[in-house]
Amino acid sequence: MDGGQRAALVRLDQEVEAPGPAPASGGPGRFLERAAPEGLRFDYATGRTMASHEPKLVCRGVWKIFGAGGKSLIGTASRPTSADLRAAGAVGAVRDVNIEVREGEIFVIMGLSGSGKSTLVRCLSRLIEPTSGDILFNGENLLAASEARMIEIRRHQMGMVFQHFALLPHLTVLANVAFPLEIQGIERAAREERARRMIDLVGLAGKETAFPRELSGGQQQRVGIARSLAVEPELWFLDEPFSALDPLIRREMQDEFLRLQSVLKKTIVFITHDFDEAIRLADRIAIMKDGEIVQAGTPEDLVLNPATPYVAEFTRSVARAKVVKVASLMRPLNGVLPPASIRAAAPIAEAAPLFSAGNEALAVLDGAGKPVGLIDRAAVVDVMMRG
Numbered sequence: 001m002d003g004g005q006r007a008a009l010v011r012l013d014q015e016v017e018a019p020g021p022a023p024a025s026g027g028p029g030r031f032l033e034r035a036a037p038e039g040l041r042f043d044y045a046t047g048r049t050m051a052s053h054e055p056k057l058v059c060r061g062v063w064k065i066f067g068a069g070g071k072s073l074i075g076t077a078s079r080p081t082s083a084d085l086r087a088a089g090a091v092g093a094v095r096d097v098n099i100e101v102r103e104g105e106i107f108v109i110m111g112l113s114g115s116g117k118s119t120l121v122r123c124l125s126r127l128i129e130p131t132s133g134d135i136l137f138n139g140e141n142l143l144a145a146s147e148a149r150m151i152e153i154r155r156h157q158m159g160m161v162f163q164h165f166a167l168l169p170h171l172t173v174l175a176n177v178a179f180p181l182e183i184q185g186i187e188r189a190a191r192e193e194r195a196r197r198m199i200d201l202v203g204l205a206g207k208e209t210a211f212p213r214e215l216s217g218g219q220q221q222r223v224g225i226a227r228s229l230a231v232e233p234e235l236w237f238l239d240e241p242f243s244a245l246d247p248l249i250r251r252e253m254q255d256e257f258l259r260l261q262s263v264l265k266k267t268i269v270f271i272t273h274d275f276d277e278a279i280r281l282a283d284r285i286a287i288m289k290d291g292e293i294v295q296a297g298t299p300e301d302l303v304l305n306p307a308t309p310y311v312a313e314f315t316r317s318v319a320r321a322k323v324v325k326v327a328s329l330m331r332p333l334n335g336v337l338p339p340a341s342i343r344a345a346a347p348i349a350e351a352a353p354l355f356s357a358g359n360e361a362l363a364v365l366d367g368a369g370k371p372v373g374l375i376d377r378a379a380v381v382d383v384m385m386r387g
Contacts, residue, residue: 054139055100056267057124057235062133064094064116064123064291074132082290093119094130095291101235106261106268108278111288117271120288121237124269125158126150137235155184159233163240165220167212167227173199174208177226184231191230198226201263203256218249222256229264239271254280262367275314279303279323287311299323321349321384329383330364330373337363337371344372348383351375 063074070090073080085092093116101107109117122128124135126142135142137157142150167176174195181191199208202222212220221241228236242250242257254277261268272278278285279299286296287310295307303323306312327344341363342351354362355377364373 054103055136056103056138057099057101057269058134058136059097059099059120059124060134060136062094062097062120062123062135063092063131064119064128065131066091066093071131092291094123097133097291097293099286099293099296101267101269102283103267104265105283106270106281108270108272108282108285109288110272110275110278110285112273115288116291117273117288118239119291121239121269121271125154125160125237155180156231157234158237159228159231159235160237160239161221161224161228161241163243165212165224167220167223169212171211172208173204173210173212173215173223176212176223177230180227180231195226195230198230199223201229201260202226216249217245218253221245221253225257225260229260234267236266236268237271238268240273241270242277243272243274250277257281275318279318287314300325300328319349320386321352322347324348324383326351326362326364326375327373329379330375333371333373338374341365341371342375343367348380351380352384355380 065071065074065085067085067088067090069088070080070085070092073084073088073090079096080088080092082092095116097120099107099109109120111117119128123130126135126145130143133143137153142153145153168179171179174192177198178191178195181194182188186194196208199205202225204219204222204226207215207219212223215223224241242253245253258281260266270278270281272281282299284296284298285302286293287302288294289310295302295311297305300323302311303315303318303320306315324347325344326342326346326348329348330344338359338361340354340357340359342354342365344364344366351362359377361374361376363371364375366372
């Protein structure tokens with residue numbers, strides 16, 4: 001098995017019970033400002049008060065240049081341009097990338113084919129060696145780590161799921177999922193017990209003795225996901241894991257992915273070229289073009305405030321109701337709760353049908369099902385009318 005197939009990264013996020021809604025002045029089209037105790041933050045993507053953490057993964061000034069002449073340009077007084085790279089006979093696959101991935105979030109890197117997103121994600125785990133920069137994982141600079149140390153990190157703290165399932169055809173589902181644990185030297189009974197738990201988690205209980213050729217595409221991808229989770233990684237890389245699947249199966253796997261994340265609270269770097277997939281899954285999105293990050297932010301940020309014409313074109317056809325979250329428009333609790341409710345993390349598009357029964361307001365619930373605010377019909381109608 002090559003280095004890229006070894007596994008995935010992940011860590012449980014700590015959730016802290018919210019102290020209750022703080023006084024605020026929200027309203028249609030306005031963000032509700034919620035106060036949180038020192039050391040906590042209210043996460044509008046999830047509607048929860050979360051423990052604040054240092055970033056799990058930090059990428060500073062990372063370059064990956066292919067070609068013998070390009071490396072000499074790094075470290076010069078000026079930042080090398082595309083013309084400089086061409087003159088040196090080099091290709092800048094990743095150019096001066098700076099990102100931070102927070103613990104417990106889904107960070108999506110997206111762009112068109114050739115934008116550098118897959119090269120970047122391989123640089124983050126040093127499956128491809130960056131030309132320059134710093135990559136900090138739990139505060140440790142991976143570019144200063146020895147090869148033996150990187151093998152240890154990849155085996156025990158990182159995991160990856162590929163677009164192509166990369167299952168071993170001569171092994172059963174159980175043996176495929178347990179294979180990374182075998183590489184770690186875990187004895188058979190223990191590794192198979194953990195593998196069975198992962199197989200059950202992804203909904204494939206009863207398929208343990210099947211071979212890959214006997215499974216559908218969606219089932220094969222579930223095996224790949226179970227295999228990457230078996231090592232219980234802290235950080236999970238997924239490189240276009242659903243793009244080879246049919247549309248209906250793809251939607252099913254997105255649902256499964258969100259269900260797993262609601263249980264596991266993993267730190268995830270997810271690669272895709274599909275903006276609809278990105279806004280459905282992401283807490284934050286970074287858009288790449290020609291090896292550079294042109295904008296990073298929440299789906300709402302990108303759709304409502306595109307930084308460049310390229311980002312505006314990327315997001316032009318996206319309905320605001322699909323990306324604006326209920327938490328962004330909710331107001332403080334006031335008196336008796338309405339009978340109908342909606343998750344704080346849900347998009348406005350999911351809230352709209354709930355007003356058809358004559359409700360004038362909905363209760364907004366956090367991830368634990370606790371009421372944290374209200375959203376009014378007028379606020380929802382305003383977003384829907386804006387397209």
